[in-house]
Amino acid sequence: DVLGSVRLEEARRHQDKAREFKKQVKTVKDKEVLRELKQNIRDESQRYTRLKRARWSVLTDSRNLSEAGEEFLNEILNTHNDLATCYAMKEEMNRLFELRDKEEAYYGWMKRFMAAKESGIPQLQKFAELKERRLRGLVAHATHPISTGKLEGMNNKNKVAKRIAYGYRDEDYFFTLIRYQSSLGFPTIP
Template identity: 35%
Template sequence: MNSIALFTLALGLEKPWIITKIDIDPSISQLDIHIDFERGSKFLMPDGAYYTAYDSSDHTWQHLNFFQYRCYLHARIPRVKQSDGKTEVQSVPWARKGSGFTLLFEAFSMLLIEKEMPVSSVASTLKVYAQRIWGIFNYWVERAHKKDIPENLTQIGFDETSQKKGHNYITHLVDLNERRVLYACQGKGSDCIEESVKYLESKHVDTTQIEDVCIDMSPSFIAGCTAYLPESQITFDKFHVVKEVNKAMDELRKLERTGNELLKGHKYTFLKKKLSDKLQTENDILLEMYPKLGQGYWLKEMFEDFWQIKDTEEAESYLAFWCDFAMESKIQPFIRLVNTIKAHWRGIVRYIKSKISNGILEGINSKIQLAKKRARGYRNSRNFINMIYFTCGKLKFDYPQYFI
């Protein structure tokens, strides 16, 4: 088998495409493969008929390396005139239109990203500019996301994350049943909820069938869900409700800390669920020495029982009972907490029926944070949003899978 036959087989070329020449230049470690189409070949065009070439233009694509040699494909691409007079550039089987890379090169790039290699490292490995790898990445992710169809959507959640530390927030819509991100957009306001609902409607999703939506206590999220998902019941993320309770406990500790050196260094002693034997002993002593702190701690522990109740009416009664105790304690941080709970009453109680786990949103957010950490933040919103889809969207890609 000669070299032309070997490379024809390796590239999977079929008529009318043929290799006409192969050049290897050791001085620059480069392999150039020249491809042409057979004279008189006819090509199938969009109107369903076959036509011969009208004229042609030269194109070059970077291919996978051949050992230590950078490999390029060069081909004369025909332009074909249809019966209606329209001229179309013929597509080629080894590359997509508008790309300067072969499909196998792009598939290998995507595989490296899939294996959690940062895009900058992929670009360095393949010896191309990082922006060109981002171009490949964005094309295939956006193509897969466009084809994606959400199904059986009954429980959703909204959460936000920043592109870089404290800058440019991205809001993402999560299918809580499938545990995947469906849509992401810039910002963290009510307009993000509106944009997400419009996306679902563009996919012919009946948003009136969405029973539950899980969010934090963000006023803009509440306003957006109320306005654009009026048929859905809001469940406030358990994680954020517990965070408010812990915040009240910590504020009480700070108030008691003034002038009391024994409380120094015990920020987490009253917040952790599991303590070492030594810390548990210190915790018990301090709660006995500072009665108001002990009362706050008791309220915090009592609130945990709320999440275990299975009946909605019983849960409402218990929450009302807890609020009365908190008000009677006259502890200001817990009084403010009661006001917060009453302002978000329905969404907190709804958890008893919906049982939406904040763990799903937190788990997805952890993946997003990991991707952001590997990239050291994202300046480009498009890149970040597509990375969220790639890592958390469970999309189906149709690039060649020869390496997988």
């Protein structure tokens, strides 16, 4: 999760600044300077907290954000350049997944990988190197937009059923429960 690691790195910077100010507080005797340092500590701690809370806004598709969410996101992105770069890349990659033209997808992905490598952000560079190896599959998604989402959803339902069924002595009931839950997600084949 590139956005998550960049966001956390930015948050750590604010936390480190706050610690730095706390160290200075111990050595300062002047009340005015002390008050200013304490205010700086509060400000950095608030920035840290806001950035940690920004996860949902950063990872959500921009079309699904409320007006307040957009405002909060823009505020975060305006103050954190690396995060803004990663966010822009995420939005562009979402657009690439919606393409249905193979050539356009190929050139789009190659362009994104080059931009990521030139960004100077280590997490983004590593992401680009890893995904570039999967370029063939990413481009194939343009002509065959297949997803394992349904399968993963069914596996999660089965895990929940297994947790609920812990301690059941009747195995038939457990498998009936799984079949019932499966029939809710998929049409049954006669």
